[in-house]
Amino acid sequence: MRTQVAIIGAGPSGLLLGQLLHKAGVDAVIIERQSAEYVLSRIRAGILEQVTADLLDEAGVGERMHQEGLVHGGFDLLWHNQRNRIDLERLTGGKKVICYGQTEVTRDLMEARQAAGLPSYYSASEVAVHDFDSARPSVSFVHEGVRHxxxxxxxxxxxxxxxxxxxxxxxxxxxxxxxxxxxxxxGLLSDTPPVHHELIYINSPRGFALCSQRSLTRSRYYVQVPLSEKVENWSDERFWNELRARLDEPARESLVTGPSLEKSIAPLRSFVTEPLRFGRMFLAGDAGHIVPPTGAKGLNLAASDVKYLSAAFIEYYSEHSEAGLDGYSARCLKRIWRGERFSWWFTQLMHEFPEQGEIHARFQEAELEYLLHSEAGQRTIAENYVGLPLDFGS
Incomplete structure (x- = not known):
């Protein structure tokens, strides 16, 4: 078999790259070690920056996002039992974000690829990359018992x-x-109406919490727990009681509880690989970087990687230029480190760090006191949250 671009991975990064290349007439084959059903079963967040929404439109898969996605012009910070709204729209000159689950993004991309009859190999085993430091790279894998x-x-x-x-x-x-x-x-997912029409980020003495949503009838809630915790120790009742204890009174009164559709514990890490290019192999999305979910940057950084990489491949095939390929790693990393910094900072600001002692709590107090009483401080949060422009600092 032969193709122009071999894409390893059928998450949103790989599928979006494949769709953009298809639109530009570049051949690509996707190879995924998991089944399509497993890929769609993964529960992930879904706050989309404008850059990501625009890229999904460019790929021709934005229709359902615009129909079903929830547009948010701000979010609340709950601290000292008081709600403080960060007005994204006002502070950034009209920018907003769209709440649309990553699972739905993946579904839209998967259906578009299937409708176009483009080659994808799910449940592939023994996937290996070869000779990527040469002019003739290849990928080997086993699919349905046949080695390719x-x-x-x-x-x-x-x-x-x-x-x-x-x-x-x-x-x-x-x-x-x-x-x-x-x-x-x-995290707990439930078919219950959200406690609030926008997200609530919570800094409480009992630890961080987040009230999020997937739709007007499906909610996603999170509470900070030690890494030693086991999800089987948390009944639905225990989760709801702990969430209530971290909310303010209006949110407690508005909270609708119900049976969980899914419960899981996600560890938090900051991770970056340098560089992102190795000969004729390029890393994009979680293969190259991980951010804590606090700043809602994971999917959005992956999308900007794909934007740069798809443009570089298209430039190579249409103009016979390698400029985009040569600049890919440095260009991505500049944006990645900005997203990593914001996610790290927001995580430090909103979570309990008992091992860091009372001094960390005092630093948090001082920082939140400043941010919530400063127009400039709130603008810093808002500008980073909606996503810095792709040409920022260039």
Whole structure:
């Protein structure tokens, strides 16, 4: 088999890249080690910046997002039992975000690829990348008991943190930066109306909490728990009681509880790989970087990676120029580190860090006191939350 771009991974990064390349007439094959059903079963957040929404429109898959997505012009910070609204629209000159679950983004992209009859291999095993430091890279894999070799011009590693692409790079050629946080987010999904029409980020003496949503009838809630916690120790009743204890009175009165559709604990980490290019193999999305979910940057940084990478591939095939490919890693990393910084900062601001002692709590107090009484401070939060422009600082 042969293609122009071999895409490893059928999450939103790989599927979006495949769709953009298809629109531009560039051939791509997607290889995914999990089943399509498993990919769609993964519960992820979904706050989309304008850059991401525009890219989904460009890919021709934005219709349902606009019909069903919830447009948010702000969010609330709950601290000292008081709600403080960060008015994104006013503070950023009209910018907003769209609440639309990552699972739905993946579904839209998957259906578009299937409708176009584009080649995708799900449940592939023994996936391996070969000769990506040469002019003739390839990917080998087993699908339905048959071993395949896919020759290609380029490999796009969109296969996540545990994928084969980054793991195949010689250790001497790569640098990895990581911080693992001493807590996770225990999340519960329920078919109940959201407690509020926008998100509520909560800094409470009992730890962080987040009131989020997927639709007008489906809610997603999180509470900070130690990494040692086990999800089986949390009944629905215990979760709802703990969430109530972290809310203010109006939210407690508005909270509608119900049976969980899904409960899980997500660990938090900051992680960046440098560089993102290794010969003819390029990393994008979670394969190259992970952010804590506090700043809602994970999917959006992945989308900007894909925007840069798709443009570079299209430029290569249409103009025979390698300028975009040569600049891909540096361009992405500049934006990635800004997103990492905001996610790290927001995580530090909103969570309990008992191991850091009373001084950290006092730093938080001083920082929140400033931010919530300063127009400039609130604008800093708002500008980063809606997403800095792609050409910021250039």
């Amino acid at each position: 070799t896919l020759e290609c011009d380029f490999i796009a590693g969109c296969d996540g943190f545990h994928g084969v692409c980054r793991a195949s790079v010689p250790r001497a050629a790569i640098r990895e930066f990581e911080r693992v946080y001493p807590f996770g987010w225990l």
